[in-house]
Amino acid sequence: MTVTKNDQHGAGTEPVDLSDPRLSRFEIVREGARRDDIEIVTYESQFPTPNSKAEKRIERTIALMFLLAGLLGLVFLAAYIFWPWEFELGHARSDYYTPILGISLGLALLAIGFAILTWAKKLLPHEVSIQDRHEGRSTDEDRQITGQTLLFTVDELGIQRRPLLKGAIALGLAPIGLVAAAPLVGGLIKNPHKPDRGQDPPMFRTGFDPVANQGRPVRLTHEDGTPIRPEDISVGGQITVFPGVPHGATNEYADSPTLLIQLRADDAAVARKASEEDERNKGAMWGNYVAFSKICTHAGCPASLYEQQTNRLLCPCHQSQFLITENARPIFGPASRRLPMLPITVDDEGYFVAASDYRETVGPDFWERP
Amino acid sequence: MKRRKFDLASVPGKAAKGVDERYQVATPLRGLLNKVFPDHWSFLLGEIALFSFIVLLLSGVFLTLFFDPSMKEVAYDGSYTALRGTEMSAAYESSLHLSFEVRGGLFMRQMHHWAALLFMAAIVVHMARVFFTGAFRKPREANWAIGIALFLLGFLAGFTGYSLPDDGLSGTGLRIASAIMLSIPVVGTWLSASIFGGEFPGELIIGRFYIAHVLLIPGGLLALISVHLGLVFAQKHTQWPGPGRTNSNVVGERMFPRYALKQGGFFMTVFGVIALLAGLFQINPIWLFGPYRASEVSSGSQPDWYVMFMDGLVRLMPAWQIDLPIGDGYVIPPLFWPAVVGLGALTTVPMFYPWIEARRLKDTRSHHLLQRPRDAPERTGLGAMAFTFFIVATLSGGNDVIADKFHISLNAMTWAGRIGMVILPPLAYYLAVRICLGLQQHDREVLAHGVETGIIKRLPDGRFVEVHQPLSPVDDHGHPLPLDYAGWVVPKKMNRLGALAPAVKGFFFPVEKPVEAPVSPAVPPLASREDREEITSGR
Numbered sequence: 001m002t003v004t005k006n007d008q009h010g011a012g013t014e015p016v017d018l019s020d021p022r023l024s025r026f027e028i029v030r031e032g033a034r035r036d037d038i039e040i041v042t043y044e045s046q047f048p049t050p051n052s053k054a055e056k057r058i059e060r061t062i063a064l065m066f067l068l069a070g071l072l073g074l075v076f077l078a079a080y081i082f083w084p085w086e087f088e089l090g091h092a093r094s095d096y097y098t099p100i101l102g103i104s105l106g107l108a109l110l111a112i113g114f115a116i117l118t119w120a121k122k123l124l125p126h127e128v129s130i131q132d133r134h135e136g137r138s139t140d141e142d143r144q145i146t147g148q149t150l151l152f153t154v155d156e157l158g159i160q161r162r163p164l165l166k167g168a169i170a171l172g173l174a175p176i177g178l179v180a181a182a183p184l185v186g187g188l189i190k191n192p193h194k195p196d197r198g199q200d201p202p203m204f205r206t207g208f209d210p211v212a213n214q215g216r217p218v219r220l221t222h223e224d225g226t227p228i229r230p231e232d233i234s235v236g237g238q239i240t241v242f243p244g245v246p247h248g249a250t251n252e253y254a255d256s257p258t259l260l261i262q263l264r265a266d267d268a269a270v271a272r273k274a275s276e277e278d279e280r281n282k283g284a285m286w287g288n289y290v291a292f293s294k295i296c297t298h299a300g301c302p303a304s305l306y307e308q309q310t311n312r313l314l315c316p317c318h319q320s321q322f323l324i325t326e327n328a329r330p331i332f333g334p335a336s337r338r339l340p341m342l343p344i345t346v347d348d349e350g351y352f353v354a355a356s357d358y359r360e361t362v363g364p365d366f367w368e369r370p
Numbered sequence: 371m372k373r374r375k376f377d378l379a380s381v382p383g384k385a386a387k388g389v390d391e392r393y394q395v396a397t398p399l400r401g402l403l404n405k406v407f408p409d410h411w412s413f414l415l416g417e418i419a420l421f422s423f424i425v426l427l428l429s430g431v432f433l434t435l436f437f438d439p440s441m442k443e444v445a446y447d448g449s450y451t452a453l454r455g456t457e458m459s460a461a462y463e464s465s466l467h468l469s470f471e472v473r474g475g476l477f478m479r480q481m482h483h484w485a486a487l488l489f490m491a492a493i494v495v496h497m498a499r500v501f502f503t504g505a506f507r508k509p510r511e512a513n514w515a516i517g518i519a520l521f522l523l524g525f526l527a528g529f530t531g532y533s534l535p536d537d538g539l540s541g542t543g544l545r546i547a548s549a550i551m552l553s554i555p556v557v558g559t560w561l562s563a564s565i566f567g568g569e570f571p572g573e574l575i576i577g578r579f580y581i582a583h584v585l586l587i588p589g590g591l592l593a594l595i596s597v598h599l600g601l602v603f604a605q606k607h608t609q610w611p612g613p614g615r616t617n618s619n620v621v622g623e624r625m626f627p628r629y630a631l632k633q634g635g636f637f638m639t640v641f642g643v644i645a646l647l648a649g650l651f652q653i654n655p656i657w658l659f660g661p662y663r664a665s666e667v668s669s670g671s672q673p674d675w676y677v678m679f680m681d682g683l684v685r686l687m688p689a690w691q692i693d694l695p696i697g698d699g700y701v702i703p704p705l706f707w708p709a710v711v712g713l714g715a716l717t718t719v720p721m722f723y724p725w726i727e728a729r730r731l732k733d734t735r736s737h738h739l740l741q742r743p744r745d746a747p748e749r750t751g752l753g754a755m756a757f758t759f760f761i762v763a764t765l766s767g768g769n770d771v772i773a774d775k776f777h778i779s780l781n782a783m784t785w786a787g788r789i790g791m792v793i794l795p796p797l798a799y800y801l802a803v804r805i806c807l808g809l810q811q812h813d814r815e816v817l818a819h820g821v822e823t824g825i826i827k828r829l830p831d832g833r834f835v836e837v838h839q840p841l842s843p844v845d846d847h848g849h850p851l852p853l854d855y856a857g858w859v860v861p862k863k864m865n866r867l868g869a870l871a872p873a874v875k876g877f878f879f880p881v882e883k884p885v886e887a888p889v890s891p892a893v894p895p896l897a898s899r900e901d902r903e904e905i906t907s908g909r
Contacts, residue, residue: 089452116632
């Protein structure tokens with residue numbers, strides 16, 4: 001079927017009598033397009049003659065791609081069913097399970113996709129159609145009618161004339177709106193300042209608070225709960241410690257992880273001087289040992305990369321850097337607040353304990369931080 | 371009794387009649403089948419997002435059958451031996467189970483993740499197309515705003531989904547999200563406590579994110595996508611200018627037979643690419659990260675790519691804390707500015723761009739013809755500026771990896787980002803505007819003088835000039851008549867004017883005789899080879 005544009009926008013613009021039995025199917029289609037304000041300007045086969053060599057060739061290509069898709073689909077199914085898929089540690093045949101599924105399914109889908117695309121782009125006649133956009137506004141009359149209809153509704157309800165109703169609706173429906181919102185929002189609201197079981201709100205304390213430990217100082221422990229002696233840390237070394245309370249090392253105490261560092265003697269002297277001069281950190285060191293909150297004051301990541309030579313602590317999330325020997329003051333990056341220092345000492349049995357809870361609020365900064 | 375013969379061929383016709391008698395579909399269906407769509411490769415970018423979304427829905431439903439959104443602590447006892455005995459949340463345990471003990475589960479998980487990454491990428495590229503070609507102008511302003519909202523919803527869908535497995539990385543992301551909420555003045559602590567149900571991390575957040583991720587956000591996405599496509603359908607697609615194309619018509623192909631078929635093929639292709647990515651490229655290997663522990667993170671922790679710009683902005687922000695000496699004293703932490711104000715501004719201000727531009731240009735007309743980026747230099751410059759900012763921010767989101775791989779100081783990378791995001795966007799604006807003007811100028815030059823032929827002619831007085839092939843008829847003196855600048859492609863090579871015969875079809879051997887070779891529809895029919903004369907320096 002070949003139509004080509006003639007100059008005066010002629011093709012397909014004349015209405016056709018559909019009852020004419022001589023009409024070809026395309027002529028009926030073109031009449032339908034005309035009724036949708038579409039002019040089919042060009043609709044021509046991509047091949048000079050029907051059943052040309054080129055057409056046959058493309059048919060074969062498409063058929064091949066569909067068959068390939070089927071074959072790959074079978075490969076996918078076979079691999080899915082028969083390939084060993086259960087995970088084994090080390091190199092195993094199951095390592096290839098996901099790649100085989102991906103390659104077979106991906107290539108199968110690509111083959112189907114390319115087959116359909118080739119069909120549409122190479123076999124179907126090339127087409128240019130022009131449709132009127134019918135852009136823009138409604139007619140003035142329609143605008144007037146719709147506008148008047150809406151205003152008529154307002155008139156009939158008489159909202160303008162009946163101020164009592166107006167006020168009653170406003171006062172009556174506003175609470176109903178809040179009624180709808182209240183259970184949705186209200187149930188979620190949680191007061192972060194509410195004291196919890198007679199203690200400070202959890203926002204302002206950590207697992208090192210002795211109050212939760214029947215008033216006894218809380219031990220610093222490893223992740224498995226074993227307490228720590230000073231000799232467990234080498235000079236210049238650091239370990240992450242947790243409050244020695246039940247579940248102390250779990251996410252229940254997400255603000256409590258603490259970094260315990262044994263400074264070298266000269267660094268410790270600098271650190272001691274700095275902390276003694278500070279009102280809050282006074283007396284928080286024990287010997288050459290310092291303990292700082294591991295929770296970054298910026299966004300709450302564990303600031304865990306300790307550079308032994310420079311005594312800097314780096315948070316890997318946003319690269320805030322803290323200088324341990326100067327009360328863990330932020331020296332680079334987005335953090336604006338120093339890491340809180342945990343006052344530590346050693347109990348009668350020679351284990352590290354927290355002399356008290358942190359004296360500053362641990363964790364990311366917020367509006368009403370004391 | 372004689373059995374009536376069953377006429378199989380008449381069944382579809384009868385069924386169709388029956389349907390039409392009940393639902394009156396013939397007339398609207400005709401309009402639908404006939405609808406004309408303009409065609410250009412750049413109109414297919416949004417489709418990639420749509421098709422990825424379909425893959426997301428399909429693969430996501432599969433994942434929900436195995437995932438357990440619970441933060442109850444369990445001890446792992448699965449087939450991944452490295453983690454056996456480790457305490458972890460049920461959510462993480464079920465994600466591991468899905469990856470290791472469900473047949474094809476890892477493939478589906480990776481398909482879901484890759485489809486999500488492609489979804490966001492397609493949205494961004496599609497948005498760039500719409501922006502740089504001016505497709506957002508009246509009457510499509512609202513659809514642009516909906517598109518931005520779709521990006522924001524996609525961002526939230528991605529973040530909530532990323533958080534669900536409760537592995538080391540996603541827990542760290544949640545912790546940062548909690549810190550971002552805390553940084554909001556006045557309501558921060560209340561917001562964080564309300565969303566997490568108390569102190570971070572609590573035991574509720576995975577369940578809450580789960581319902582947001584599988585119901586609320588996809589519901590919103592589905593609704594907005596429907597409106598987005600419905601508006602495209604109702605307002606008809608924009609088109610590039612060109613021969614026969616005006617502001618009041620649509621030139622292209624009818625939906626059936628050709629256009630719909632091509633869309634179907636394209637969907638399969640996108641689906642196939644996602645399947646290949648899912649099978650061949652590992653994504654988010656959660657078993658390597660371990661369960662989330664508040665005390666553990668490693669360097670090289672990056673979010674998915676579409677969150678990296680925000681992470682980058684957070685990294686680059688100087689430590690500017692605002693102290694308000696009222697009462698006990700209040701603080702606005704530096705995190706507030708990039709993470710809350712920055713993300714808020716970057717996702718809401720662009721929504722208003724169509725109205726801002728219309729107001730600035732005092733433009734109240736409707737536009738259905740697209741503009742080439744070079745024809746709106748200031749808009750292109752602005753877009754270049756925005757994307758430069760986005761790229762600097764995104765690269766800064768991985769500045770620790772760059773610093774590590776290229777042996778650059780980490781602090782130098784931070785400073786490069788800080789300085790870069792101030793200096794590079796204006797520079798990009800300037801360069802983009804100059805390039806636009808230069809390209810425009812070149813188009814005008816070709817319209818005025820013609821195409822360079824590469825033929826050098828020596829004039830009688832000894833000068834050398836290059837012969838130009840005029841694009842328009844020449845006047846009596848042999849000078850080309852001026853052509854109007856139409857804002858569309860100008861041929862700049864002789865080949866485009868038919869100086870070479872079209873390629874002969876066939877891969878190993880010609881499938882048609884060269885003379886019969888079909889002519890590309892974009893090029894006007896040519897005379898056969900014998901009629902073609904050599905272009906000489908005549909005149």
